[in-house]
Amino acid sequence: MYPIDFFWRAAARWPGNVAIDAPEGAIRYDALADRVAALAAALVALDPAPQSRVGICAGNSAEHIAALLAVLACGKVWVPLNPKSTRPEIRRIVDATEPSILVVDAACAGLLEGAPGVRIYSGLPPAGESTVAALAAAHAGAPRPVFTLLPDAIQAIKFTGGTTGAPKGVMQPYRAWMANIVNQIHAWGFDEHERYIVAAPITHGTSTYLLPILAQGGCHVVLAEAGAEAVRTAFRERGGTACFMPPTLVYMLMALPGASRADFPRLRRLIYGGAPMPPEKIREVRDFFGPVLGTTYGQTEAPQILTVMRPRDFDDERNWAAVGLAGWFSDVAVMSPDGRLLPPCEVGEVVARGDLVMTGYWRLPEKTGETLVDGWLHTGDRGMIDERGYLYLKDRLKDMVITGGFNVYPVDVENALGQHPAVHECTVFGVPDEKWGEAVQAAVELRPGQHATEAGLIAFVRERLGPVQTPKRIHFHASLPRSPVGKVLKTTVRERAMAPGAPGTDNPASADNTARAASRTKP
Incomplete structure (x- = not known):
C-alpha cells in the first residue's frame, strides 16, 4: 500500500x-x-x-x-x-x-x-x-x-x-x-x-x-x-x-x-x-x-x-x-x-x-x-521527557530561527549580510516575538571608515533572500563581543539585543540608523 x-x-x-x-x-x-x-x-x-x-x-x-x-x-x-x-x-x-x-x-x-x-x-x-x-x-x-x-x-x-x-x-x-x-x-x-x-x-x-x-x-x-x-x-x-x-x-x-x-x-x-x-x-x-x-x-x-x-x-x-x-x-x-x-x-x-x-x-x-x-x-x-512521557523542549542546539512558521537558518542570512561592502562581520539570531514566535535580528560590525544604515542593510538582505529571512532589527556594534580565541559570542549579542531599552547601535559610523519602521517589515 x-x-x-x-x-x-x-x-x-x-x-x-x-x-x-x-x-x-x-x-x-x-x-x-x-x-x-x-x-x-x-x-x-x-x-x-x-x-x-x-x-x-x-x-x-x-x-x-x-x-x-x-x-x-x-x-x-x-x-x-x-x-x-x-x-x-x-x-x-x-x-x-x-x-x-x-x-x-x-x-x-x-x-x-x-x-x-x-x-x-x-x-x-x-x-x-x-x-x-x-x-x-x-x-x-x-x-x-x-x-x-x-x-x-x-x-x-x-x-x-x-x-x-x-x-x-x-x-x-x-x-x-x-x-x-x-x-x-x-x-x-x-x-x-x-x-x-x-x-x-x-x-x-x-x-x-x-x-x-x-x-x-x-x-x-x-x-x-x-x-x-x-x-x-x-x-x-x-x-x-x-x-x-x-x-x-x-x-x-x-x-x-x-x-x-x-x-x-x-x-x-x-x-x-x-x-x-x-x-x-x-x-x-x-x-x-x-x-x-x-x-x-x-x-x-x-x-x-x-x-x-x-x-x-x-x-x-x-x-x-x-x-x-x-x-x-x-x-x-x-x-x-x-x-x-x-x-x-x-x-x-x-x-x-x-x-x-x-x-x-x-x-x-x-x-x-x-x-x-x-x-x-x-x-x-x-x-527532556517527564515521568508521564511528555516532551518539553528547552532550546535548540542548532541556530535555526522559526519565524511565523518558517525556518530561517542564520548562516544563510549572515552570508547575505556579509556580501555588503561595509560589513566586516555579523551574527544572526532569533529573539522571542509575540506575533511571529521568533523574530530574526542581526548584529553587525562595520569595516573601518565604512557607513551603512539599518534600512539599507535590511533592503540589501531582502533583495537577496526575500522577506521571510530578512532581519527585523539590525544592531550595530563598534566591536562585536568575542571569546578569548576571537569567536563572536552570539549569546552575549542576543542578550544585549533583548535587554530593556537596548539601543539599535553603539557604532558612530551608523549615526543615522533611525529607520525603525523598515526593520519591522512583515514576512
Whole structure:
C-alpha cells in the first residue's frame, strides 16, 4: 500500500462527497479521482522513468492539490518549491534535484526562468504553454499508473535550508508518509464531515494534512485570498472545522475587528505548529476559541508528528510548556553527548527513530551520517521527557530561527549580510516575538571608515533572500563581543539585543540608523 491508496479508497467509498471546495467551484471525490488518474498518466507519458522528480511551484489552489496527488499516484518524487522564495534559492533546489517536470502557476514563472524541465502551467498560462487542465483532458479515462516501490523509496524531497552553498534536501520515504497519515487521523479524529481550511502554504506543513483529510472523506477548503480576514470568513461562511496554522495567524484571528468565537461556529481542531506558543498565549487562545487547541512537534526530517498534544492534553496546565506524547511508529528519547539515553526529567538532545524518520539528505552522505547515527535521528533540539512521557523542549542546539512558521537558518542570512561592502562581520539570531514566535535580528560590525544604515542593510538582505529571512532589527556594534580565541559570542549579542531599552547601535559610523519602521517589515 502507498500513501495515494488512502485517497483511492476514499474516492470509492465517498464518491459524491466534496473533496475540494475552491473559489472556482466544488470538486467531488469521483471527479477528483478521474482528474488525478489522468494527470498521473500524463506525467508518465512526459517522463516514464520511475522516481523521477516533479517540482511544483504554485500558490494554494485546487490544481495544485490535484497535481501533487498525481505525482504521488505515478511513483514520482514531489519537490515542493516555495513561491515565496527567491529565484536563486529556487534555482539551487532545481539544480540539486534535477526535476524533469515543473508544475508552475503564472505568478511564479519568473522564479523558474531559465531552469531546465518541461513546464506545465496551472491556472492561466502564457500563450501556447501546456496546462494542467489540458493534460488532464488529453488523458481522460487513462488507467491509473501501476508501480512497485519499497517502503524506503522516496516520496518527497523537502528542503530545510541552504540558500547559500549546497541546499539540504530531506528524503522523506513512503513509510514516513504512511506513518504521518495514520498518526494525523488517530490524533485528530478526522472524519467525512471535516472541512479543513487550507490557510498555510501547501508547500509547507499543510501538505501533511492533505491525505489524512482525504483518507477520511473530508473536504479541503481553498481560499481565494491569503490573510486573517479570509481565514475568518472561511470559518464563518464555509463551515470550517479544522485548520493548521502558525501561532502568528492564530493571534491575528483573535485581533481582527469584532472577532469572537461566533466567527468559528464549527471549529473543533485548531492545530498550531512551526513555532512555540508561550503558556500565557495558550491561556488567551483557549479562552477565546475554547478547548480546541492542539499542536505537534516534528521537523522535515521526521515530518510533523513525532509528538502530539491533543486538546484534552491542554486541559492540564502542567502540559502547556510541553509538545506532547510520542505518536505511533516512532520512538522519541533524550540523549547525552556521549550517546547514552537519559532517564525521565534529565535534559539532553532530543532523538527519534522509527517509520517517520527520513532516509537521509539528498546526495549528501556526510550530512546524513552526522544526523542519523545508529538509527537515531539527532534533531538538534534540547529537551527532556517527564515521568508521564511528555516532551518539553528547552532550546535548540542548532541556530535555526522559526519565524511565523518558517525556518530561517542564520548562516544563510549572515552570508547575505556579509556580501555588503561595509560589513566586516555579523551574527544572526532569533529573539522571542509575540506575533511571529521568533523574530530574526542581526548584529553587525562595520569595516573601518565604512557607513551603512539599518534600512539599507535590511533592503540589501531582502533583495537577496526575500522577506521571510530578512532581519527585523539590525544592531550595530563598534566591536562585536568575542571569546578569548576571537569567536563572536552570539549569546552575549542576543542578550544585549533583548535587554530593556537596548539601543539599535553603539557604532558612530551608523549615526543615522533611525529607520525603525523598515526593520519591522512583515514576512
